[in-house]
Amino acid sequence: MGRPSRIERTRLFDRLSWALDNQWLTNNGPLTREFEERVADLAGADNCVVTCNATVALQLLVHAAELTGEVIMPSMTFAATAHAVRWLGLKPVFCDIDPRTGCLDPATVAAAVTPRTSAIVGVHLWGRPCAVDALEKLAADRGLRLFFDAAHAIGCTSQGRPVGRFGDAEVFSFHATKVVNAFEGGAIVTDDSDLAQRVRSLANFGFGLQSPSAAGGTNAKMSEASAAMGLTSLDAFPEVARYNRENYELYRRELGQLPGLSLIDFDPDERQNYQYVIIEIDEQVSGLNRDLLVELLRAENVVAQRYFSPACHQLEPYRSQPEVYLPHTERLAARVVALPTGSTISREDIRRVCNIVRLAVSRGSELTARWHQHVGAGKKA
Ligand SMILES: *Cc1c(COP(=O)(O)O)cnc(C)c1O
Numbered sequence: 001m002g003r004p005s006r007i008e009r010t011r012l013f014d015r016l017s018w019a020l021d022n023q024w025l026t027n028n029g030p031l032t033r034e035f036e037e038r039v040a041d042l043a044g045a046d047n048c049v050v051t052c053n054a055t056v057a058l059q060l061l062v063h064a065a066e067l068t069g070e071v072i073m074p075s076m077t078f079a080a081t082a083h084a085v086r087w088l089g090l091k092p093v094f095c096d097i098d099p100r101t102g103c104l105d106p107a108t109v110a111a112a113v114t115p116r117t118s119a120i121v122g123v124h125l126w127g128r129p130c131a132v133d134a135l136e137k138l139a140a141d142r143g144l145r146l147f148f149d150a151a152h153a154i155g156c157t158s159q160g161r162p163v164g165r166f167g168d169a170e171v172f173s174f175h176a177t178k179v180v181n182a183f184e185g186g187a188i189v190t191d192d193s194d195l196a197q198r199v200r201s202l203a204n205f206g207f208g209l210q211s212p213s214a215a216g217g218t219n220a221k222m223s224e225a226s227a228a229m230g231l232t233s234l235d236a237f238p239e240v241a242r243y244n245r246e247n248y249e250l251y252r253r254e255l256g257q258l259p260g261l262s263l264i265d266f267d268p269d270e271r272q273n274y275q276y277v278i279i280e281i282d283e284q285v286s287g288l289n290r291d292l293l294v295e296l297l298r299a300e301n302v303v304a305q306r307y308f309s310p311a312c313h314q315l316e317p318y319r320s321q322p323e324v325y326l327p328h329t330e331r332l333a334a335r336v337v338a339l340p341t342g343s344t345i346s347r348e349d350i351r352r353v354c355n356i357v358r359l360a361v362s363r364g365s366e367l368t369a370r371w372h373q374h375v376g377a378g379k380k381a
Contacts, residue, residue: 003177003340003342003344003345004176004177004181004344005179005180005181005233005236005237005240005342005343005344006236006239006240006343006344007229007232007233007235007236008232008235008236011232011235012228012229012232015031015228015231015232016225016228018031019031019224019225019228024224025223025224025225026221026222026223026224027204027221028204028221029224029227030224031224031227031228031231032050032221032222032223032224032227034227034231035050035182035222035227035230035231035234036048036049036050036187038231038234039154039172039187039189039230039234040164040189042154042155042162042164042234043154043162043163043164043165043170043172043189044161044162044164044165045164045165045170045189045190045191046165046190046191046193046196047188047189047190047191047192047193047195047196048187048188048189048196049187049188049196049199049200049203050174050182050185050186050187050222050227050230051185051186051187051188051203051220051221051222052184052185052186052219052220052221052222052223052226053173053175053184053185053186054080054149054151054171054172054173054174054175054185054186054187055080055083055084055186056084056186056203056218056220057171057186057187057188057220058080058081058084058085058121058147058149058171059084059087059088059218059220060188060199060202060203060218060220061147061168061169061171061188061195061199062084062085062088062090062119063088063202063213064195064198064199064202064213065118065119065145065147065168065195067085067090067118067119067145068090068116068118069090069091069116069117069118070090070091070092070093070114070116070117070118071085071090071091071092071093071117071118071119071120071121072093072095072104072109072112072113072117072119072120072121073085073092073093073094073095073104073120073121073122073123073149074094074095074096074097074103074104074122074123074125074329075094075095075096075311075312075313075314075318075324075326075329076097076102076103076123076125076308076311076312076329076332076333077123077125077149077308077311077312078151078308079312079315080151081121081123081149081312082094082312082318085121086317090118091116092312092318093112093117094311094312094313094318094321094324094326094329095108095109095112095326096108096326096327096328096329097125097326097328097329097332098131098328099328099331099332101125101128101130101131102125102126102128102264102332103122103123103124103125103128103129103130103131104120104122104123104130104131104135105131105328106131106134106135106138109135109138110138110142113142113144117142117144118144118145119144119145119146119147120135120138120139120144120145120146120147120167121146121147121148121149122135122146122147122148122149122167123148123149123151123152124148124149124150124152124153124156124163125152126152126264126275126276126278127152127153127156127266127272127273127274127275127276128153128156128264128266128267129153129156129157129158129163129166129270130148130158130166132148132158132166132167133159135167136166136167139167145167145168146166146167146168147167147168147169147170147171148163148166148167148169148170148171149170149171150163150164150170150171150172150189151171151172151173151175151178152178152273152275152276153172153273154172154178154179154180154237154273155179155180155237155241155271155272155273156270156271156272156273157270157271158270159270160269160270162271164189165189165190165191168190168192168195169188169189169190169192169195169196169199170188170189170190171186171187171188171189172186172187172189173185173186174186174187174226174230174233178275179237179240179241179244179273179275179342180230180233180234180237181229181230181233182222182226182227182229182230182233183225183226183229184226185222185226185227185229185230186222197210198210198213201217202217202218202220203217203218203219203220203221204217204219204220204221205217205218205219206218236343237273239343240273240342240343241272241273241274243342243343244273244274244275244341244342244343245272245274246347247274247277247341247342247345247347247350248263248266248274248277248341250347250350250351250354251263251277251339251341251350251354254350254351254354254358255279255354255357255358258286258357258358258361259285259286259361260281260282260283260284260285260286260287260288260361260364261279261280261281261282261286261357261361262279262280262282263277263278263279264278264279264280274341275341275342276307276338276341277338277339277340277341278307278336278337278338278339279336279337279339279357280332280335280336280337281293281335281337282335283335283364283368286361286364287364287365287366287368288360288361288364288365288367288368289368289371290306290334290335290336290337291306292360292367292368292371293337293357293360294306294337295371296356296360296367297337297353297356297357300356302339302340302352302353302356303340304337304338304339304340305337305338306333306336306337306338307336307337307338308333308336309333309334309336310333311326311329311330311333313326313329314330314333339353339357340353
């Protein structure tokens with residue numbers, strides 16, 4: 001699932017050579033600025049500030065917006081969304097998802113707002129955009145800031161509008177496993193130029209801040225080497241997204257008709273990066289246990305992931321919040337499997353993966369019964 005996207009190596013090496021010849025390795029160099037322009041273009045946003053990773057980018061936003069108290073977010077996300085907020089002493093408040101999209105349900109968000117709430121962070125899960133209009137309206141009505149963790153959603157659209165200019169700001173990740181990668185990297189995109197300026201200063205030790213921040217600042221800059229990789233990966237992105245789409249369509253043909261198994265779908269009218277191929281296993285119907293399927297695939301050397309399972313509120317240090325009950329999140333987290341995709345997998349490999357999945361589903365109840373016997377009460381409990 002997490003193999004790096006294919007790139008043209010000579011382009012990367014040329015850019016790295018150029019940076020070395022130019023003797024400009026970091027601190028807002030030409031490659032970083034070019035990368036920022038291209039990311040802003042893709043996102044249709046006025047400003048882009050790139051960072052060393054997306055987790056720190058989220059923290060910069062929390063600082064720049066001077067958030068306090070509670071931040072509402074989904075639990076169905078990568079731990080980084082919650083950790084970023086908690087690291088700064090704020091409390092992530094987990095809300096349930098709309099089961100049709102896997103993203104924040106605006107109604108549950110509205111119910112979770114308290115006098116301590118300062119912001120909402122939506123997550124465009126697997127590249128499918130949040131209910132951005134409803135969340136924007138809610139944030140405006142309640143006087144809250146609204147940010148989006150768009151780590152999955154570069155190049156995607158919502159109602160034809162590119163992800164990148166929703167809410168007060170959005171954050172992309174360019175981690176090595178993401179569809180566009182800069183080895184490590186992140187970006188904040190926003191139409192709010194003051195916010196962008198503030199974030200840019202905070203990412204550079206707070207230098208140049210108009211009004212000094214209580215936090216001072218940090219070092220969250222992206223290096224020229226990362227920008228060289230990011231640019232080269234962006235060059236390849238249209239081709240990678242096309243290849244991913246064909247992977248997804250092949251999975252759909254191979255697995256679309258199996259009882260108790262569904263492939264998450266994407267709105268055909270929206271642009272997508274098809275970065276993830278996610279199936280949901282309904283054990284009641286297929287008889288097949290989700291964890292067993294992952295084990296079977298691993299035994300055949302297929303790296304499938306439970307993505308995201310457990311959900312954040314089921315993980316330490318959040319697990320001990322007893323009041324959290326998120327039925328849709330728990331149901332989805334118990335069912336998901338991410339299958340291998342990306343630009344370096346062959347169609348032949350995908351057919352092999354699908355053969356294993358089909359075999360497992362066709363004998364779901366039998367395999368699951370045998371697995372329970374073997375694993376025994378001890379481990380299962
Ligand atoms: C990858 C990811 C992050 C973290 O990104 P980094 O660049 O690794 O810090 C945050 N949120 C989500 C949803 C992610 O998938």
